[in-house]
Amino acid sequence: MKTHTSTAGSGITQINTEQLKEQIIRHLHSTLGTDVNKASPQAWWSATCAAVNEQVFDGLRNTQRTHYEQNTRALHYFSLEYLMGRLFSNNLHNLGLYSQAKQALSELGMNIADLEDQEEDMALGNGGLGRLAACFIDSLATLNYPAIGYGIHYEHGLFRQSFQDGRQIERPDSWREYGNPWEICRPESVQEISVYGYVETVYDLQGKMKKVWHPGRIIKGVPWDIPVVGYNGSSVNVLRLWESRASDFFNWDVFNSGGYIDSARENIEAETISKVLYPNDETDAGKELRLIQQYFFVSCSLKDIIRRYKRSHGDDWSEFAKQVVIQLNDTHPAVAIPELMRILVDRAEMQWDQAWNLCQQVFAYTNHTLLPEALEKWAVRLFEKVLPRHLEIIYEINRRFLVEQVDVLWPGDNDKKRKLSIIEDGHDPMVRMGHLSVVGSFRVNGVAEIHSQLVKSDLFPEMVALWPDKFTNVTNGVTPRRWLKACNPKLAKLLDEKIGTAWPTDLKQLSKFAAFADDAAVQDAFMAIKQQNKAELATVVKKLTNIDIDPHAIFDIQIKRLHEYKRQHLNLLHILALYRRILQEPDYDMTPRVFLFGAKAAPGYKLAKEIIYAINKIADKINHDKRIKNRIKVVFMPNYRVTLAEKMIPAADVSEQISTAGKEASGTGNMKLALNGAITVGTLDGANIEIAEEVGEDNIAIFGLTVDEVKALHANGYNSMDYYYANPEIKAILDWLETDYFTPGKPGELAAIKRSLLEGGDPYLVLADFETYVKAQEKVDQWYRDKACWAKKAMLNTALVGKFTSDRSIEDYVSRVWQLEKCAVKRS
Numbered sequence: 001m002k003t004h005t006s007t008a009g010s011g012i013t014q015i016n017t018e019q020l021k022e023q024i025i026r027h028l029h030s031t032l033g034t035d036v037n038k039a040s041p042q043a044w045w046s047a048t049c050a051a052v053n054e055q056v057f058d059g060l061r062n063t064q065r066t067h068y069e070q071n072t073r074a075l076h077y078f079s080l081e082y083l084m085g086r087l088f089s090n091n092l093h094n095l096g097l098y099s100q101a102k103q104a105l106s107e108l109g110m111n112i113a114d115l116e117d118q119e120e121d122m123a124l125g126n127g128g129l130g131r132l133a134a135c136f137i138d139s140l141a142t143l144n145y146p147a148i149g150y151g152i153h154y155e156h157g158l159f160r161q162s163f164q165d166g167r168q169i170e171r172p173d174s175w176r177e178y179g180n181p182w183e184i185c186r187p188e189s190v191q192e193i194s195v196y197g198y199v200e201t202v203y204d205l206q207g208k209m210k211k212v213w214h215p216g217r218i219i220k221g222v223p224w225d226i227p228v229v230g231y232n233g234s235s236v237n238v239l240r241l242w243e244s245r246a247s248d249f250f251n252w253d254v255f256n257s258g259g260y261i262d263s264a265r266e267n268i269e270a271e272t273i274s275k276v277l278y279p280n281d282e283t284d285a286g287k288e289l290r291l292i293q294q295y296f297f298v299s300c301s302l303k304d305i306i307r308r309y310k311r312s313h314g315d316d317w318s319e320f321a322k323q324v325v326i327q328l329n330d331t332h333p334a335v336a337i338p339e340l341m342r343i344l345v346d347r348a349e350m351q352w353d354q355a356w357n358l359c360q361q362v363f364a365y366t367n368h369t370l371l372p373e374a375l376e377k378w379a380v381r382l383f384e385k386v387l388p389r390h391l392e393i394i395y396e397i398n399r400r401f402l403v404e405q406v407d408v409l410w411p412g413d414n415d416k417k418r419k420l421s422i423i424e425d426g427h428d429p430m431v432r433m434g435h436l437s438v439v440g441s442f443r444v445n446g447v448a449e450i451h452s453q454l455v456k457s458d459l460f461p462e463m464v465a466l467w468p469d470k471f472t473n474v475t476n477g478v479t480p481r482r483w484l485k486a487c488n489p490k491l492a493k494l495l496d497e498k499i500g501t502a503w504p505t506d507l508k509q510l511s512k513f514a515a516f517a518d519d520a521a522v523q524d525a526f527m528a529i530k531q532q533n534k535a536e537l538a539t540v541v542k543k544l545t546n547i548d549i550d551p552h553a554i555f556d557i558q559i560k561r562l563h564e565y566k567r568q569h570l571n572l573l574h575i576l577a578l579y580r581r582i583l584q585e586p587d588y589d590m591t592p593r594v595f596l597f598g599a600k601a602a603p604g605y606k607l608a609k610e611i612i613y614a615i616n617k618i619a620d621k622i623n624h625d626k627r628i629k630n631r632i633k634v635v636f637m638p639n640y641r642v643t644l645a646e647k648m649i650p651a652a653d654v655s656e657q658i659s660t661a662g663k664e665a666s667g668t669g670n671m672k673l674a675l676n677g678a679i680t681v682g683t684l685d686g687a688n689i690e691i692a693e694e695v696g697e698d699n700i701a702i703f704g705l706t707v708d709e710v711k712a713l714h715a716n717g718y719n720s721m722d723y724y725y726a727n728p729e730i731k732a733i734l735d736w737l738e739t740d741y742f743t744p745g746k747p748g749e750l751a752a753i754k755r756s757l758l759e760g761g762d763p764y765l766v767l768a769d770f771e772t773y774v775k776a777q778e779k780v781d782q783w784y785r786d787k788a789c790w791a792k793k794a795m796l797n798t799a800l801v802g803k804f805t806s807d808r809s810i811e812d813y814v815s816r817v818w819q820l821e822k823c824a825v826k827r828s
């Protein structure tokens with residue numbers, strides 16, 4: 001019997017396999033009330049989680065005590081989304097306990113992989129932005145930075161997707177239906193927040209004017225803490241998520257006045273706030289409940305921060321900006337700016353200038369998109385109804401900004417004022433949250449070099465003129481612990497053997513692996529691992545879709561939210577082109593390919609849903625067409641989520657990153673896929689540009705219009721019809737979509753795509769990029785035929801993307817924005 005001992009570092013007690021076994025059994029008995037011979041896999045999983053938590057809570061206590069004793073400056077990450085996925089194996093890996101747990105469970109007759117499957121994904125996010133937040137909190141804990149993530153404890157995370165006759169069906173996600181072992185309720189830190197009502201102007205005895213907000217509704221925020229375990233047992237930070245409940249205080253009033261039913265209704269309405277995650281990625285819903293969600297969580301979080309600050313500083317605000325920095329993850333939490341002003345001016349009775357000065361030292365804002373439909377605006381009418389005092393404060397912020405800044409730089413220039421005003425004029429005036437975020441923050445960053453450039457040149461050029469030093473870049477990153485070590489254990493082991501074990505926390509070490517790129521034996525080992533990962537994915541595919549795929553084909557993967565700008569339909573047109581070529585030329589020479597998609601469409605996004613439907617229908621036709629002799633297979637994986645990504649990414653040969661240049665702010669899936677040895681077919685967009693710089697042009701297939709060419713094409717009047725008539729292949733494919741070939745007896749069912757590309761003007765230039773895309777794919781096909789050539793390229797992708805660890809992103813934030821100090825955790 002082997003007994004491993006954990007290598008866990010300072011914050012956490014070390015433990016070996018025997019101790020772990022004892023703990024698991026103890027929890028089976030005393031926490032689960034069951035026994036080894038009758039426990040269900042769910043009970044085994046829960047007992048193991050409870051055992052793991054003994055170490056986690058140890059680390060948490062030590063971390064919190066150390067931070068308190070050292071009175072550290074801390075980052076407060078405000079995000080409406082955290083796409084955490086599963087925590088079981090992640091926590092085990094980060095505690096250095098995975099192999100002990102595997103061993104302990106196997107000695108107890110259990111298979112760790114079966115237990116892992118007991119866990120629901122924690123899907124409290126939509127896509128890139130939410131997953132980035134999850135990677136960042138992992139890195140912050142790993143790097144020993146004092147930090148807390150704040151967000152919403154949604155009862156229902158992102159919907160579960162299934163397909164019915166190829167169409168997306170959404171079902172609610174109930175991730176904590178049977179409890180969640182990783183969260184701790186903290187009733188001692190409940191907060192109360194207000195919404196609605198009206199503002200009264202009053203004068204005190206000295207004749208000084210004061211604004212008093214009489215709220216219409218009070219809501220309770222109950223915090224749930226999720227420990228965030230750093231790698232190798234460094235810090236254990238916290239993700240604090242707020243759940244909304246009816247306020248007891250308010251409820252008693254209604255209850256005592258005989259309104260039992262009203263009181264129950266109030267309860268339901270209050271609880272609605274944290275009920276469900278809005279399922280839109282990059283579209284602004286503009287709904288009242290969403291504004292209330294935003295305000296609810298930032299108000300609870302600010303009060304929590306201030307409560308903690310006051311514990312050591314009382315009413316002395318002079319240290320506040322030294323202790324507190326708040327990162328706004330997109331504009332979603334931007335209402336924190338007027339909320340802090342309200343707290344300082346109305347409650348703490350601070351002078352406006354002093355309060356504003358403080359705000360501008362505390363907030364920093366990350367922009368994640370240039371897409372106009374994602375740039376949040378709130379109708380002034382709605383704001384006034386929900387947050388009347390905040391609207392007044394925003395007006396005052398705006399008035400001072402226009403008078404003291406804009407008019408000073410551009411005296412009398414009303415155009416500039418109109419463009420820069422936080423309030424957009426019109427028959428339905430709007431509050432521009434992006435403008436508010438820039439004005440109220442000391443730093444604004446984009447998420448990849450090109451994106452940060454475009455934020456400056458296209459989105460906020462005048463703001464740059466006002467504050468040139470405010471703008472910076474922090475290129476995104478991903479945690480290599482989850483996205484290589486945990487999800488691709490075979491490759492991780494090979495790397496350990498070849499370059500040592502330091503890479504998970506020092507990802508630039510991967511470059512040492514480049515020395516093996518021409519070594520035939522290492523190439524074979526690398527490709528054998530890829531082959532095994534592909535075979536494992538093929539089993540998953542069979543189980544989920546009943547489709548047989550050949551693990552020796554090229555696995556060509558596009559996984560991301562469904563959006564026109566991400567151009568899943570460009571991928572589909574390529575598939576159709578290949579299919580048609582084979583039908584026309586039965587011996588058409590191509591390397592067999594499996595096209596795998598994973599994507600959820602926002603439930604209200606019609607065209608995105610039509611694209612899913614088209615992919616499914618075309619997949620069905622192609623997969624059953626004997627004439628193509630398995631040269632093409634198309635699979636749409638249902639319910640794409642973090643857990644599925646962890647199975648798909650290690651098995652990818654080709655990574656599809658084909659957004660219209662200038663539209664994808666960064667992308668992070670591109671980084672995960674390259675890290676696992678997939679070769680990118682991509683446009684010069686977002687972080688693809690930086691990936692190309694790192695891996696070199698021989699090891700990536702770049703195609704398509706550049707940002708400048710896209711701009712020029714639009715400026716000169718793009719006409720997609722020209723491409724339709726000029727390229728017979730494009731014409732034939734689009735016309736095909738109108739027939740009933742893929743939807744027997746129902747012609748026109750797939751015509752929405754054609755309509756958007758022709759009548760709709762093809763806003764994302766699919767047809768303009770089609771030809772170069774097909775050429776890039778032909779090049780990839782050729783590369784794959786030479787096994788050594790492919791292995792070398794794939795290995796160099798893994799070796800050369802060390803830049804894209806989220807640890808580097810965090811260090812960039814620390815030096816460019818947050819100015820934090822590391823704080824090593826002491827064990828008690």
Ligand code: H53
Nearest residue numbers: 127128129282368369447665666667
């Ligand atoms: O944020 C990612 C980027 C990605 C961008 C994405 C994003 C959302 O997921 C949601 C809203 C939003 O404004 C941006 O699309 O390019 O990688 C993390 O920065």
